[in-house]
Structures are given as C-alpha cells and as structure tokens.
Amino acid sequence: MADFTVGESDFELDGRPVRLLSGAMHYFRVHEGQWGHRLAMLRAMGLNCVETYVPWNLHEPEPGRLRDAGALGRFLDAAREAGLWAIVRPGPYICAEWENGGLPHWLTGALGTRVRTRDAAYLGQVERWFGQLLPQVVARQIDRGGPVVMVQVENEYGSYGSDQVYLRHLAEFLRACGVTVPLFTSDGPEDHMLTGGSVPGVLATANFGSGAREGFEVLRRHQPSGPLMCMEFWCGWFGHWGAGPVVRDPADAAAALGEILGSGASVNIYMAHGGTNFAGWSGANRSGPLHDGELQPTVTSYDYDAPVDEYGRPTEKFWLFRDVLAQHQNDGAPLPDLPAAPAGLGGPVRAELTGWAPLGNVLEVLGGPESEAATPPTFEELGVD
Template sequence: MAGVEISGGAIRIAGKPTQIISGTIHYFRIRPEQWRDRIAKAKMMGLNAVETYVCHNLHEPKPGQFDFAGMLDLEAFLDEIHRAGLYAIVRPGPYICAEWENGGLPAWLSARPGVEFRCMNPAFLAANDRYLNTVLPLVKKHLYTAGGPVIMLQIENEYGSYGNDKAYLRHVRQICLDNGIDVPLFTSDGPDDWMLQGGTIPECFQTVNFGSRSAEAFAQSRKYRPEGPDFCMEFWNGWFDHWGEEHHTRAADDVAQELDAMLKTGASVNFFVFCGGTNFGFTAGANGNGDRPGDYAPTVTSYDYDGPLTEWGDPTPKFFACQEVIRKYRPDAPFGTPSPVRKAAYGKAELTESAPLLEALDRLAAKHESVRPPTMEACGQNFGFIHYRTKLSGPFDNRLYFPEVRDRVMAWADGSYLGTVYRNDADRFLPVRTGPAGAVLDLLVENTGRINYGPLVGRDCKGLPLGVGITWQMLSNFEVWNLELDDLSGLVYGPFSAEENRPAFHRGSFDVTETAETFLEFPGVKGVVWINGFNIGRYWNIGPGNTLYIPAPLLRKGKNEIVVLELHKLNAPSVTLTDRPRLD
C-alpha cells in the first residue's frame, strides 16, 4: 500500500494530494459507548479525519503500570475511526496541554530527584521514553501503511511555547522512527517567531495553531517553511472555561467565515475541538504562570468548548454553518443531519444517608506520618484531596499561616471550623485559639487542578509545599491521609445529616425507566459527584453554569446511586436531575 508523505507543497495519501478537514475528539473525555456516535457526527459534518491526544498521566497512573482499558482503550477508538472510513491524527505528547491535569504529564514524575521537564534530562527521559515505547507500538498497528487510519503523528506539543531544546525534539522523533512510525511526523506551535523558532525542527512537518487571522498566521509559518503546505492543527473555534469566569462562546458565522478563508487557499484544518467532552473526575487542569499574584485559574468540569457538537452530542448552529462551508470543498462527502440526543429530567433524588469525611479518613486511605506536610506528589498521589492532622500546643491566641496553598485548604481546631484559604487569596492567615490542653488541627487540602500550560507544568505540586505555621513557627509531626477518592466502598453511612462547613458524603438514589442524557443541577457550594460509582466531576457555585453532564451510558434501568461530597453546604437534602443543561 502506498503511504503518506508531505511533498510538492501538499499532503499526499497514496500519491493523491489531500486536503485534510479534521476534528478533535478526545477518547478519554467521552464514554466508550458514545465514541461511534461522535465519530459518525464528525463524518456527517463533512470531516475526513479525527484527531486525538493521548494522555500519559491516565495511561501510566503508577510508574511502569499501564492502563489501556475502558475509556483508555486507544486502539478501540482508532478502530472506530477506521470503521467510519475516516483518517486519524494522533498526538501522543508526552505533553499535551489540552486543559488537562498537568498537561498530561504524570504527577509521580514531579517527585523524581533531579527531574527537569521536556528536555534532555535523564530523569525525565527515563519516563518519557518508557511511555512512548509503550504507546507507539499500539499506534503502529493502526498506521495507514498498515491498513489503518493513522496518517500523521505529532512529536511533543506546542513545544516552542515552553522550550527550545532541539536535541530533545530530535530524541522524541527518533523514538517514533525506532518504533516503526512511517507516516509524517509533525510539530504544532503558535504562529509567532519565538514559538516557531523554538518548537520546530527541519526533519518534521510544521503546523500552526490559532483561532483567527489565518492569512497572517500562514504567512508567518511560510517564513520558516516556504514550501508549505499550510495546516492549522488547532483551529480554536470556541474556548474553554475557568471557574468564576464567563462561559465562552463564539458566533457560528465568524467561525464559518474563518474556515472558508482557510479552505479556499487549499489549507488543511483541524477543529479544536469538534466535540469537547467532559473533564470527568479530577482531570481538569488549570492555568497560571506564577508571574503575578492570584493568577491561578482552574478549568471547569465541562469541556464543551462551544464546539460544533455539544458536550452531550447535540449539533449546534456552528455545526451546520461549518457544514455548509465544507460542502464547497468536499461536495461528495456523506453529509448528514444529526438529531438531538434524547434527554430526560429524572426529577428529585432524596439524599437519605451521610458519612462525614473527617470521621471516615481511615476508611478512605491508610494513615502515615510525616515531620512536615508532604505534597501529594511526594506520596505518589495523583488526584483528589490530602488531609493533614497535628496537635497544637496551648494556651494561645494567634494565627495560622499558610505560606503556599495548592490549592484550597479548609481548617478545623478540635472540630471547630476556622475558615478556608484559597491559592489566590492575598490573606493566608486564619485566627486560631487554643486552651491549656491545646487542640487537634485538621487541614483538608484540595487539588483543584495542576497547571497544564507554561513554565509551571510539572512543578505545580499539591498540598502545603511550604508547610503551615503559627505565625512564623512552622508546625511539625503530622498524620497524613492521601484521599484519591477512587474507591468509596469503605464508607459506612448513617442517617442523613448535613452540617455547614463539615465535609460529608451524602448518598441517595433515583429510578430510571429509560436511560437518556441528563444533567445534575449543582447541589451545593462546592464538591464532587459520583453516579453509580463513576466520578462525574467537580461543581462550584461560582459558575459558570449550574449543571454537570451525566452520560446516558452511566445509567441503568431501575435504581441508580448518587453520592455527593459537599464541602460546605448543600442547597437541600435532595438533588435535581434535569433535561436542561446550563453552561452559561
């Protein structure tokens, strides 16, 4: 079979110049039962390819322990793309950004002695090479040259935004070659001089990422690759949201106009994103470069992105506006009109049982001891919360001091709530008073998302990296619980009880006669929700939006379990399941 090559200013597949019109679908953000539906709708819009990242941190949760099952079954996803008759573009990183926790890099790597990220550093390369040497043989089986759909593979990701170690880029390229990747290898960077100078190498095809002013972006790219072809690997047709900000949208006609401008010049395009999906569990990342106080901005659970297809699979006006543009350039494509997905309002589910978190620590994690509060990374913890406990002396009337909070700490003395300090708070003191016998200090710290872009990627260690003090006197001798919360089976529930600022798991159930897509209205101030044991993600009443998406495949006919971990205060002793999503 003839292969894929970049020559004569064109992408040639089996010798034929081909304009690629692709769309991003992240398999790890969508339930496997829905992959076929999302891919089919990409084809209906007129796309001829699907692009995806590969997430190192989920595929290798512990050093040397790999997971490619269920939502992480990359090969099954590529099979679905092939079955649909579409091409595939794979971007395995190891760094992916993607508004994904730690940019896809595994948290345990941050604790490696001497590690420096994304460069020719031995500690980093040991993990990087093992990962790529595990993933690439899987991808190789699905290359176009092996009869599969994969026509291109990226090395690294937007590297020019981070570094300029060309030896490292060539090292990653060589690993790909050594693993038999014989389709074009490419880089992708922003269309700025410093990015293109730092992130590209002559041996790889150069693509660029942008959302508008395509003529300027491609002209800038051509300064470094006059021969082309032009390829916008990330056409930002929408945008992502941070907690506490406005929901981002972009007008459909504006996106369609920019798309038309690119396609009529013969450029190839990848919609970033076509269908965003969801940051289930604790997988959402954050932004912040540490260059100004309070710049930390964690990403919300929804990764709808205002794309052509919604988080739950409905076509949007953007879908049809872009479809009309694509018709001009792929008139023989098998276009279609997706129907809106079936949604259901299951109503109210009573929360009938509760398990206070501070009383359940030993049921959720094994306790260990540390002189100073260790970070999550030092404990080998990937996600969730970490709890610290120590004994305060007494009597005194003073203040707790948190030199660095990553990212949000709730504090109690002898069970009495002292307050909460957030990473962006200018005031990192909490008043505390003890009697002659002293007091037990409890500190619950939440990782609200590791930074996924910029110089702090890999360095955003969670917990209390600089400890906690009584004014400047740093406290010692802590009991520690690593609360990944990936298994709640050890919880023992009692009657429903909700006490303000006393974190607790609350359990209830609801009945389903026919499964459908549904949405959970935020049940309280801040917390996490599980449906039938699956963590659907965080909520926070600072918005944007007021609902969490619950995919239909998570539901079953009959009784369904819901567990809510509320950190502060429930709205009511029940939750509401609606058919009306609200992201704004």
C-alpha cells in the same frame, strides 16, 4: 493500504493531493459507548479525519501499573469504522487543559523542571512509556491498512522551551519505534514559538483561532514549502470555575474556518466535540494576561463551545461549519446524513448535592498508610494524583 506523504505544497495520498479536514475529539473525554455516534457526527459535519491526544497520567497512574492502555487502539479502530483518518498526538506532554498536561505526578514530582528536556532520567521514562503505547499506533498506520496518517512530536513546545536536542531525540525515537507516517509539530504562529518548537525535517503546523492569512505568512517564513495546516483552529474555548461560559459567535467562527480553507490549507478544528473532564482530570491555567496570572481551574465540562456540544447534539456552529466544509470535500461527494440520535441523548440535568463526606471517610476510601511530617508534604509525596 495507502501511502500518505508530505508533498511540496500538499498532503498526498498515493501521489494525489488531499486536504485534511480534521476535528479534535479526545477518546478519554467521551464514554466509549458514545464514540461511534460522536465520530459519525464529525463525519456528517464534513470532516475526513479525527485528532486525539493521549494522556500518559491517565493510563499509568503508578510506575509500571497500566490502566486501560489499549483504549487508544480501540478508538482508532472506531475511527476507521466511521470512515475517518486519524491524527495521534501522544505527547508525552499534551497540555489539553488536562491535569498536569498529561504528565504523571510521580514523574514531575521527582524530576521537577527536568521534564520536557534532554534529561536522561526523563527520557528514559518517556521511552519506556512510548515503548508500551506506540505499538497500537504503529499497527494502525495508513500504510498498514489503518487510519493513522500523522503523529505529533511533543506539543506546542515553542511556548515552553527550546531544547532542540530533546525534540530531535523524540522524533528519532518515534521513527525507531516504527512510526512511518509523517511527523509534525504544532506551535503558535509567532517567530519565537516556531523557532523553539520546530524540528528540521519535520512538518511544522500552526495553532490559532483567527487571522489565518497572517498566521500562515509567519509559518511560511519558517517553512517555505510543504502543506499549510492549522493544527488547532480554536472555534471556542474552555471555561474556568467561577467564570461565565465562554462562547464564540457561530458566524464569526465559520468565517474564520472559511479563511483557513480559502488559503488552500488543511485544518484540525479544536474542538469538534469536547466532551467532559471526568473524575477530576481537568487541569488549571496560570499564564499571561489572558488569565491575569492567577491559577484558574478548568471546569468539569469540556464543551468548548464546539460544533457538536457536550451532549452530542449539533449546534448552530455545526450547521454553519457543515456548509463551509461541504465546499471543500476531496472527492466532491455529498455529506452523509446525521446519525440517529442514541437512546437517552438529552441535555444538562441538574443535581442537588445534599450530603458531604467527612475526611475520615475519604481517607478510608483512598487507603494508604498514615504519615506524619514536620511540614505539610506535597500531594506527590503522599502519592496522590
């Protein structure tokens, strides 16, 4: 058991300053049988922590019907076994280029724009879900011998709204559920985002892919003391259907990582290992000049041009990041060797699609009652996620 706290200028473990060298890896984008290898790859790159979101809609496809809700706990156990701390970002909204931002379709279909606000019906559903999810986080906190060192309140809320009553309620409810490790928020390093997304008394962190010094200067205007952390260092990006792969020069990404660590800050590399959007769970984006205002669906691959690629292999970016991270280990110990590659570790396999399924066959598999309507119903009204 240990005590992990937010100090005046650093994170502290039993009173000693420590730096979080974290990497994002989402348990729901990686086959469970591969968790151990991928976590060992993160450790070999020089990380001491792993971060994951939790997709509510994956685990509760219908109200009250849970699906593999214990997966998070098993992943946190795997992180501990790999010698990593863990950061948990339970949402309820997660973005993550995931279908509906992780919110169940049966919730947003009924409540619309009332989600992510202080609305009583919405908060009631969040509290019911958190009441089922959080015990496996609480039991695995570092002060109980587990790996969890921090838990996030909502997700980049300053990019969406400014309902401070809602954010404070979430933070208070997390505490009421037994979360004792530090809470944090994460937002872009812009004044309106940090104003809308921060909670008094909760550590604010910033998300960016470059310009660390400028980003931390903005964060310091809103939070004069406490440790600095880039909670999402975007070392790559996600891809859209119909567009070419998005890549970032490895040397450029390594230099940006060095700037973050050279500022004395902690970091969470987003993504350290991206994985795959299985079963149609990838989301879509429609926002700002980056996406030209068009709805652009995310591809099945969530490789993200990450240092550990979709297939679990080290890339050039991996080796450059390892060199940077080796200079910033808390204990100065040498980095572990790469784990042995699991059997079958390879690369892309091309598949020829030679058949198709008629609509009648699809409906037979999906099941459910037939219905008629005067106007086309929404998928939510049909119970289709």
